[in-house]
Amino acid sequence: MELDNVGGRRRPDELELPDDVLLNILERVGTLDAVRTCVASKKTLRLLTMLSQIVIVLGARELVRKNGVVADVTDRILSARSPHMIPIRNLKLKFIMRGDDHLKIGRSVALAMARQKIEAAEFEILTTKCYHKCTLKVDIIYFAKQFNAFIGECPDAFGGLTRLHLQNMRFGESDIPNILSTCKRLESLSFILCDSGVHSVLQVEHARLVELDIFTGYFLTVELNYLPKLQRMCYRNWHYTNNPLVLGFVPRLSNLSLANRYPDDLNDTIKLSQLLVNAPSIIDLHLDFQGGKVWLHRESGKLLAPLLNKLLFLNLDNIPEKYGIAWTLSFLEAAPSLQELCITVSDHKCLTDSQENLPKKTDVKWEPSVADFKHKNLVKLTIHGFESDGNFTSYVRCVMKVAVNIHEIFLHGRKLCKFCCNKIRPSRYYPRTRREKDWLSKKITEALATASPAVIQFRPSCYYSHLDIEYYEHEHH
Structure with missing residues (x-):
């Protein structure tokens, strides 16, 4: 051991650590940084071959x-x-x-x-x-x-x-x-x-x-x-x-994700009853319409039930505002095991060409096949693009009425696209003050004495995820 001239202590540059400790440190900093560190010292150079x-x-x-x-x-x-x-x-x-x-x-x-x-x-x-x-x-x-x-x-x-x-x-x-x-x-x-x-x-x-x-x-x-x-x-x-x-x-x-803006043939749709006929074990289903046509064929919950019986998580993303969301309620009847439902409504100004071919705003009503239908497993509902108009409030009220064990309802403002956020003005119909939120919560839950006592939470807008941004970057650049 070499000692310094004052106090017989080892010089800091000669302190030694066990190889396993040094390797743990090197693997945490990244391989290229590890190479730079090891090359600077002959004593640590051999560690590169031990990573x-x-x-x-x-x-x-x-x-x-x-x-x-x-x-x-x-x-x-x-x-x-x-x-x-x-x-x-x-x-x-x-x-x-x-x-x-x-x-x-x-x-x-x-x-x-x-x-x-x-x-x-x-x-x-x-x-x-x-x-x-x-x-x-x-x-x-x-x-x-x-x-x-x-x-x-x-x-x-x-x-x-x-x-x-x-x-x-x-x-x-x-x-x-x-x-x-x-x-x-x-x-x-x-x-x-x-x-x-x-x-x-x-x-x-x-x-x-x-x-x-x-x-x-x-x-x-x-x-x-x-x-x-x-x-x-x-x-x-x-x-x-x-x-x-x-x-x-x-x-x-068990995990299936499909995302598409709109097909070449705007009259064609995809039937889940045909697509999933050999895959009845889907647990997580993500359908992203990317602000274009809803290319999903509307099928009855009774028809889809044998195929979605094990579904726990459903994400219906980027539904155009013109389509409404009432039609999505049929999934409650189709997926009796569903625990979480997330819906995103969007209005992408950067996709104006595709929006021109969409139908006028409509909101198809849903009626369960059984009059006293109840869903016992849904515990969480999330809506992005929520507005305090009749369609959205009626939707939330309907979910609370049939989903008897729901605990959390998250109502977010619009998601903002990095390519068109400057063209979208904040919704005038999203509650912002505490007073507005309390009033709307009361309006939704009134006359629902038999509904589950779910907690309604309002959240601000957010930007699209990395995958969403990746899609738009490919489409626009």
């Missing part, structure tokens, strides 16, 4: 400058690891297919997988051009060929992946089946602006896939033929209306 969590995820703009650094760091860390090191618990890499950077990453990951166990491995692969700068006939076809060459060069790396995110690619007919057969361990797959050509049919079969996310593509239909472990499915922004999604063997599917 159990390697996460290098930079923003797209930063990656343009540092993509080579990501490749070099990944190669340096993985190639130096010994087979006797502790397993890699989590490997997560985001990079651009550019030059030889992606090949260097793929080869180093393949080598690491051959040497030792990697519990979870994720690739998020970007292209050199964003979608809005791509040409459909050249760039996205080239990016798909580039990726096919990548997976052909590094099949062992992709064979060990558990998560894969791809974007801006137009594949050939057999390419996606080849990806699925190569990525045998895959549990999560995300396609952003990918397809197999205009009017192509995507058929998905995989023994281990748990999560599938498709965001915009020119698939005529997505057919989930054989996915025995699939639990979550999200499909946003399809371009055609005849059966955009066909559910085959998906016995574990």
Whole structure:
């Protein structure tokens, strides 16, 4: 031990911590920061090969400058690891297919997988051009060929992946089946602006896939033929209306999210009774109309009840103001186990072109098939875009009357879109003062002596979530 000249104490720069403590600290600060820290000291340099969590995820703009650094760091860390090191618990890499950077990453990951166990491995692969700068006939076809060459060069790396995110690619007919057969361990797959050509049919079969996310593509239909472990499915922004999604063997599917502004054919609608016929175990259902046409066919609760019997959470998002919300009450009869219902009413001024084709304002009334119908499991109702007019207050009163065990009712103002919030004036019909809120609460609950004593809470407006903003950014830029 070296002592300083005053008091025999160890100098601060020579204080030592156990390796496990140092590794814990390094994995918390992020892999690139860990590299910078370790390179500064020879004593800590060896710790880089002992990391159990390697996460290098930079923003797209930063990656343009540092993509080579990501490749070099990944190669340096993985190639130096010994087979006797502790397993890699989590490997997560985001990079651009550019030059030889992606090949260097793929080869180093393949080598690491051959040497030792990697519990979870994720690739998020970007292209050199964003979608809005791509040409459909050249760039996205080239990016798909580039990726096919990548997976052909590094099949062992992709064979060990558990998560894969791809974007801006137009594949050939057999390419996606080849990806699925190569990525045998895959549990999560995300396609952003990918397809197999205009009017192509995507058929998905995989023994281990748990999560599938498709965001915009020119698939005529997505057919989930054989996915025995699939639990979550999200499909946003399809371009055609005849059966955009066909559910085959998906016995574990419990979370389904569908989002679309409006179909090409404004007269076509989707029937849940047909869509969910092979998936009666849905627990969480999210339907986002994105301020356009309500493309959902209105079916009786009695017809849907066998398919929505296990539904616990229902989110009906971005319903245009012109459609009203009374029709959504039919879900109370269709989903007897429902616990939470969330409704968002919107009026996007940034989508004026699509709004012109919508029908005039209407609010279809709902009548239960049983005169004394009661819902015993709904405990929470949330409405975004609430106004103190007759339609909304009647809706809340009706829910309180039939949902005998409801405890919480949250009434929010309009959600604000970042692209059109300057064009939307705050609603004149949303209560703002305490006096207005108390008066409205009393008005809603009066003459409901037998209703559940739910607590009505008023909340201010908020901005749309990240996913909503992501959609509008793709649509407008």
